[in-house]
Amino acid sequence: MLQTQNSSQQFDLLCACVAVSPAPQSIARITDRTGRGVNWKDLLRLAEQHGVLPLVARNLNAHADELPSEIRQQLHFADEENIRRNLWFANELRRIADYLDEKHLPAVPYKGPALAQSIYGDLALRSFNDLDFLIFPGDFERAKLALSELGYRPAEDLSPAVERFWLRKGYERAFDSDAGKNLVELQWAVLPYFYAVDLGIDDLLARSRRTSVGGLEVACLSPEDSLIVLCLHAAKHLWTRLIWICDIAETLRTQTIDYPLLISRAQSLGIVRIIGISFWLAEHLLKANVSPPAQKMTAADLQIPVLGQQFAARLAECATYDLDSSDYFRLIVRLRERRPDRWRYRWRLIWTPGAGDLKAVQFPEPLFPLYRAVRLVRLSRKLFRM
Numbered sequence: 001m002l003q004t005q006n007s008s009q010q011f012d013l014l015c016a017c018v019a020v021s022p023a024p025q026s027i028a029r030i031t032d033r034t035g036r037g038v039n040w041k042d043l044l045r046l047a048e049q050h051g052v053l054p055l056v057a058r059n060l061n062a063h064a065d066e067l068p069s070e071i072r073q074q075l076h077f078a079d080e081e082n083i084r085r086n087l088w089f090a091n092e093l094r095r096i097a098d099y100l101d102e103k104h105l106p107a108v109p110y111k112g113p114a115l116a117q118s119i120y121g122d123l124a125l126r127s128f129n130d131l132d133f134l135i136f137p138g139d140f141e142r143a144k145l146a147l148s149e150l151g152y153r154p155a156e157d158l159s160p161a162v163e164r165f166w167l168r169k170g171y172e173r174a175f176d177s178d179a180g181k182n183l184v185e186l187q188w189a190v191l192p193y194f195y196a197v198d199l200g201i202d203d204l205l206a207r208s209r210r211t212s213v214g215g216l217e218v219a220c221l222s223p224e225d226s227l228i229v230l231c232l233h234a235a236k237h238l239w240t241r242l243i244w245i246c247d248i249a250e251t252l253r254t255q256t257i258d259y260p261l262l263i264s265r266a267q268s269l270g271i272v273r274i275i276g277i278s279f280w281l282a283e284h285l286l287k288a289n290v291s292p293p294a295q296k297m298t299a300a301d302l303q304i305p306v307l308g309q310q311f312a313a314r315l316a317e318c319a320t321y322d323l324d325s326s327d328y329f330r331l332i333v334r335l336r337e338r339r340p341d342r343w344r345y346r347w348r349l350i351w352t353p354g355a356g357d358l359k360a361v362q363f364p365e366p367l368f369p370l371y372r373a374v375r376l377v378r379l380s381r382k383l384f385r386m
Helices: 002-016 024-033 040-049 053-063 069-102 112-120 137-149 160-169 201-206 223-236 242-254 259-269 272-286 292-299 303-316 326-334 339-351 355-360 365-385
Strands: 107-110 131-135 172-177 180-187 209-213 216-220
Touching: 002 024, 002 040, 002 303, 024 053, 040 053, 040 069, 053 069, 069 107, 069 112, 069 131, 069 137, 069 180, 069 216, 107 112, 107 216, 112 131, 112 209, 112 216, 112 242, 131 137, 131 201, 137 172, 137 180, 160 355, 160 365, 223 242, 223 259, 223 272, 242 272, 259 272, 259 292, 272 292, 272 303, 326 339, 339 365, 355 365
Parallel strands: 131 180
Antiparallel strands: 107 131, 172 180, 209 216
C-alpha cells in the first residue's frame, strides 16, 4: 500500500512538472512535494520513460528549492545531451526540407523540431529521436530518391512489388543513415489502413501553413489538423506516455483553435471520443484549459470519463499494452463512437496484411490477394494463444 501511495505521489509530482508555464497551483505542488523525501532517481527514471525529462529539468531547477546538487548536475548533463541531439535534428530538418523544396516535393514535417518550436517555443524543451515528413503517396519514389542523395537509405529492403503493396495498405517507411537508424520517416498516412480513420493526406497538405524552425520557414499542419493528428497518435498507443498528452495540452495553450471546425472534422471522421479522451486526460492530469465547446463535446459521451480514468490509472502505473493482443484490439474498438466505424476496424484488422504477414510467406505479386488468408491464419493463432 505504501509503495502504491509513493508511486502516486511521484506521478503527481511528475504531472506538475511538465508544463512550459506551470500554473501557480502546479508550482505549489512542486515546492510542496519536493520538500517531502522524493526518490529523485525514480522520478528521473519516470520522467525519461515518459519522454518529459527536459520539462521536468526546467521546472525542478526553477521551483524545487531542496533539489540535491547531484540531481541538478544529472539534469544539467541530460539537458546538454538533449540540446545537442535536437540541434542536430534541426539542422537535418533544414537540410532535408530545403532539398525536397528544390525537388518540388511537397512535404510537411510534423512532431520533432517543428512541434517543439511551434508549441513549446524552444527546441530544448522536447526530446525526439527522428524526423517525420507527411508526403503524397504518389511522391514516395521521388522522395525516397531525394533522401538517398542526402545519404539516407531504407531501414528495410523491400522488393518493388512489396513496396507497391505497402504504399496501398501501410503508412510509413523508415530511413537510416551513417548517423544512426530510423532517423527519418516518410509517411503517406497518419495511421495504418486497418485503424479505419480515413484522414486524407491531400487535405492535410492542402491546409498546411508555414512556421519557423531555427530561422528556416517550413510547412506545418494547421492547428486543428495538428491537434487531430496528435490525438490520433496518442490514441494509437492508448496514451501510455505523458509526453503525448503534454503535446496536446501545450497545443491547447499556445494555438488558436477553431473549435467548431475541429469538432466538425472529428465528427466526420468518427473520432469525437478519441479527441474527448485526449482532452479529458490533458485537463485532469495536466490542468490544461479546455474550451467550453470542447467540454460540451466531451460531456455528451459518458464513455469519455470512464475510459479516461482507465487510461490515466494505467499511465500512472507505467503500464503498457501488447499492441498485438486481443485486449488492445478491444480497447481500440471502444474508442470509436460509431458502430459502422467499429465494424470497419474489425473488418480491416482481419483482412489487411501487415509487415509480419508479408515476411511469413513470399508470394509473387499476382498472388498477393492470398496474403489475406495468411493474415487470417496468423491472427487466429495469435489470438488463440491468448
